[in-house]
Amino acid sequence: MSLFTFLVVVALLATVASLMWGLVSMVHGGEYDEDHSAKLMNARIAFQGFALIVILIALFLK
Numbered sequence: 001m002s003l004f005t006f007l008v009v010v011a012l013l014a015t016v017a018s019l020m021w022g023l024v025s026m027v028h029g030g031e032y033d034e035d036h037s038a039k040l041m042n043a044r045i046a047f048q049g050f051a052l053i054v055i056l057i058a059l060f061l062k
Helices: 003-028 030-061
Strands: none
Touching: 003 030
């Protein structure tokens, strides 16, 4: 397994984890959701961006 494959898998798992965490937070609602919903969404977007950048670098270097 190459470094780029490993990084993409890690970014994918982090994206899914932050998405699930955000969904569970939204379902439960309340004060926690109000305080953390934007942070969880930003984390998911950052992980997706990281995965995209790693994929593009891997394609460029191949």
